[in-house]
Amino acid sequence: MEQAVGESGIVNGNISQNCSEFQSYSWRNILRRSELNVQFMLLTRRNAECAQFINDGNDIENSNFNGSLPTKIIMHGFRLTGSKPSWIDDMAKELINAMDVNVVIVDWIVGATALYSSAVDNLDNLGEEVGTLIQSLIIHGSTRESFHLIGISLGAHVAGYVGHAFEGKLGRITGLDPAGPKFSKKAVDRRLDPGDAVFVEAIHSDSDYFGISQPVGHIDFYLNDGKDQPGCTRRSISSVYKHVVCDHMRAVHLYISSIKNHCPLAAFPCLSYELFINGQCVGCQYLSLRHCPRIGLLDHAGLRATIQPREIKAFLLTSNHAPFCVKHFLVELILGEIGTRNQRVEMTFLSNNYKQRSKLRLLITNKRIMKKVISHDAILENMTVVNIKLLSTWRQKAPVIHIEMLRITELPLNDRETQSRCINNMEINEVLFQELVNC
Incomplete structure (x- = not known):
């Protein structure tokens, strides 16, 4: 300059x-x-x-x-x-x-x-x-x-x-x-x-x-x-x-x-x-x-x-490049029967064009309700679908997980009226690809 x-x-x-x-x-x-x-x-x-x-x-x-x-x-x-x-x-x-x-x-x-x-x-x-x-x-x-x-x-x-x-x-x-x-x-x-x-x-x-x-x-x-x-x-x-x-x-x-x-x-x-x-x-x-x-x-x-x-x-949370701003989302899981041992799940949330994605890895324990905050880089796009995959090991295949409800809501909760998007009653034995709908 x-x-x-x-x-x-x-x-x-x-x-x-x-x-x-x-x-x-x-x-x-x-x-x-x-x-x-x-x-x-x-x-x-x-x-x-x-x-x-x-x-x-x-x-x-x-x-x-x-x-x-x-x-x-x-x-x-x-x-x-x-x-x-x-x-x-x-x-x-x-x-x-x-x-x-x-x-x-x-x-x-x-x-x-x-x-x-x-x-x-x-x-x-x-x-x-x-x-x-x-x-x-x-x-x-x-x-x-x-x-x-x-x-x-x-x-x-x-x-x-x-x-x-x-x-x-x-x-x-x-x-x-x-x-x-x-x-x-x-x-x-x-x-x-x-x-x-x-x-x-x-x-x-x-x-x-x-x-x-x-x-x-x-x-x-x-x-x-x-x-x-x-x-x-x-x-x-x-x-x-x-x-x-x-x-x-x-x-x-x-x-x-x-x-x-x-x-x-x-x-x-x-x-x-x-x-x-x-x-x-x-x-x-x-x-x-x-x-x-x-x-x-x-x-x-x-x-x-x-x-x-x-x-x-x-x-x-931020992205890795300018302008660094992201949307924040609260992911809530209500679990049904989850078996007797800890299990790992990978969730991939995709936007309208399927190009922008946000990943979340969870360790499923004996807690029935789980919450996590994630970020989404696509400021002008909403998350529309989720891909859920069980992460098993070569020694032991992960048992089926029953999710009573998965809900995702844009944050902050007290600043705006935000419509949550949900999936209800899912059974995951390997991979599940499903559309999110308004709750």
Whole structure:
């Protein structure tokens, strides 16, 4: 999106200045990483293709900054190679397309590169510099409530430091997979927490490696189990690092997609992923909530502004590709006679054209009623048929299973009037292919 340093940029209709750019990688910079060398770059609809430096008051005066507009501040995290984050331009572009805003990109590549421990040590000073910038922007017409800090990994905790310095009066903080190493056991004043802004949200996608596992916001979104993301697979030892980065960065790419696309990324408040996936959190009436919180730019994640939940976990399933949104369904089984031993069943639900399918594997035990939440990638299509197969072993054939009722219902249950689809009185001895009908 930005041109190289030294190329002329068209600002306010005139060729007036050079386009600012991220600092270039060099070992000299890495060796000087104790010196932050922070740069602040501004993008607006008036200079969407040519960032302007706003490193001091004079820069702000001579820029397109508009204090009457909201301001989004983007802060990257640790950088192993010292390269500019590849997602920065896309995020800035989508924010500007979605809203008339000031977008400020924080370049702290020098202080963020090479050693993770050194990058962590730099966060206090970085937070002070970002806070000084915000004070300058307030002098130029902004209000504290108009700021939205978007921090990725370590950048999420920097947002927390800044918000803490402003006594939690900044408008919003979005933490995208906030960093876990060196922060999981920190006190709340040393990491992101709900007291750092009027509204704090976090999206967790790699909570077992680079991301933090505990909730750190008013609403904490956990993608799938918050750990392993669809499409991020380990095929070899050499790809383990790429796998982990894939999980860690899924929060970033999903958030960008939520700004660009209009399909809903709604989540279900629940105490744990296990309870959610086992069908115990199928609505959104949790504590004072009345609606499912949504990832994106909606104020307070689509909740009422008067609601002040803290550290509420909300779970959602996603697909393995943009725009990542799926439909959620509750599958309910009422079983008849099932025999004396555990049996495994594979259910494949197919959409109208039979091309989109969702699979569910169940271990049938002595429980008469079973519930599971599944996802369906085809947003505009309904599930119409189900293929049920008993999974027997070469040693022993599975006995017949009698299903009194199979019911599938789109979620959430309390947000809409949804017609369930059912099959009644089935006996499965090997494979059954049957149409779902309205209950």
